Amino acid sequence: MTSENHSFRELSQMATNLIPSEIIRLGNEINKLIKEGHEIFNMTIGDFDPSEFPIPTKLRNAIINSYNLGHTNYPPAHGMLELRQSISEYILKFQNLEYSTEQILVSGGSRPLIYAAYKTIVDPGEKVIYPIPSWNNNHYCHLSEACPIEISTLPEQFFMPSVVEIQPQLKNAVMVALCSPQNPTGTMFSKDSLYSICKAILLENEQRKGTRKPIYILYDQIYSQLCYDSNIHVDPVTLFPELSDYVIFIDGMSKSFAATGVRVGWAFGPESVLNKMRAILSHIGAWAPKAEQVATAEFLKDIPEVENYLKKFKGEVHERLIGLFDGLKKLADDGFPVDVIKPQGAIYLTVKFPWKNYRKPNGDIFTSQSQITEFLLKECHWAIVPFKAFGDDGESEWYRISVGTIRKNKIGEMLEFLKLGMKKLVK
Ligand SMILES: Cc1ncc(COP(=O)(O)O)c(C=O)c1O
Known part of the structure; x- marks a missing residue:
């Protein structure tokens, strides 16, 4: 049922104009790719994989x-x-x-x-x-x-x-x-x-x-x-x-x-x-x-139980954040088009893929953030959330990485896939 065919609204103005969640939209795309057999490193959700991060x-x-x-x-x-x-x-x-x-x-x-x-x-x-x-x-x-x-x-x-x-x-x-x-x-x-x-x-x-x-x-x-x-x-x-x-x-x-x-x-x-x-x-x-x-x-x-849990849990989250940060920083130092901010807290890492002046392997130039997101997903196997999902104007090249579902022993492989994808870009 849509309201476009009518001169009146069938639902409240608030419900009609709800902004759909960008993260859910991305999630649907990721699930489709996974079903088709692609390996995707899904770093989109601000959640934890309970097998990596069980509750106390x-x-x-x-x-x-x-x-x-x-x-x-x-x-x-x-x-x-x-x-x-x-x-x-x-x-x-x-x-x-x-x-x-x-x-x-x-x-x-x-x-x-x-x-x-x-x-x-x-x-x-x-x-x-x-x-x-x-x-x-x-x-x-x-x-x-x-x-x-x-x-x-x-x-x-x-x-x-x-x-x-x-x-x-x-x-x-x-x-x-x-x-x-x-x-x-x-x-x-x-x-x-x-x-x-x-x-x-x-x-x-x-x-x-x-x-x-x-x-x-x-x-x-x-x-x-x-x-x-x-x-x-x-x-x-x-x-x-x-x-x-x-x-x-x-x-x-x-x-x-x-x-x-x-x-x-x-x-x-x-x-x-x-x-x-x-x-x-x-x-x-x-x-x-x-x-x-x-x-x-x-x-x-x-309190001792709370402190024990936090010490171990924080250490595990930080290890993943720093592992990715160090790897991304090294790629930037090696001249790859990526920028990253050192993590200070939470379970997130802020990273930039400034690719708007780059060409894809087919010669097309990146003209929008959504094309960058798609290339990251399809060519680098990286699913991350653009700042657009957090109110930005839609053209920011900054992204959020969430580490709650990442396995430590996968970080090297993830960075390798990213590097291989970026090697295909032409200035
Ligand atoms: C900043 C912030 N506040 C609140 C929440 C919601 O937390 P809860 O799952 O307890 O509703 C989130 C969840 O992602 C969050 O990131």
Whole structure:
């Protein structure tokens, strides 16, 4: 059923105009090639292969045990108290922030919480600032009928937004959506950079006091346990405790514990905001399953177990990121048309294939990003996601590589296939 044949719309304007997911489109193409017998290195999804990255054993056993104990009825709307207690202790231990159980909201993964934060803060037509590239803010703006203010970021700034671009837009906005370590770039805020942004927001809120809705910060730190080398996770409330009334943190089990299918996420922030988010989500019914909540509460309480898991898990993710980074850097040093940014956090690597002045073996010049994506897929066996999927204009030659499904012993072969493909390009 399409609406094009009619002068009226058969579905809501919002649903009719939903932007299809670029990653799903690419996924369909990849599956087709795999079915035809091609070997494809699929680095498109921000997920983990459970045979490479299993969830913590203690968590898995606790989930099974919870079902055996019959934890199969509705959990409380804002999450089980034991879990919120464990999360409160976890936040204190790893971020040195004090949040009570009443300031924490649990949900079925962190996505519903992001949606609920948008719906709680932003009225239709109000403005939300976020960087490009970034993960799904364009979709959340669409769902909540918010007006996006997209901030373009630069490779020289590791694709992180800075106060220079954000500050001039603050007057118009009600929310700034930030993420660190960032999906899709695998880069993160330095303390100085986040400090300047937060200071500007604080000043704007002081001017607004009592006259207008303040600016809120949606701070997505779902990758905060995955920081590498000397990169340290920073957050707005540690830098400015007086911002705590305006910051909604997003976090959860999905990425830090390879538990994307377990579906336990949490938000923490001002109680008044969290209460409204809870009310919205209770109508949607986006609770995390009760057995998973009981198990997560048990697991997160066991700090030595959490630390042991993180140490090994982080090491494994970083090894893959660095293996690919070193290999790509060597190709660049050897004169191949590729550029790469050193990974700082998360499970992603940012890479550029600046091929627009190159010719394919048939003599055709690359004229668009989609042709580069296709050549990578068909000639190099590389499936990766163009920044277009993260809100970029569609012609950027930058891509996201996700390492959650990569086998370490395949990295050499993957780089070899890429090199063979690039050898076919003619300047
Ligand atoms: C930055 C960021 N936030 C939130 C999520 C969603 O996490 P969940 O699977 O817990 O809904 C993702 C998933 O890719 C993400 O990359």
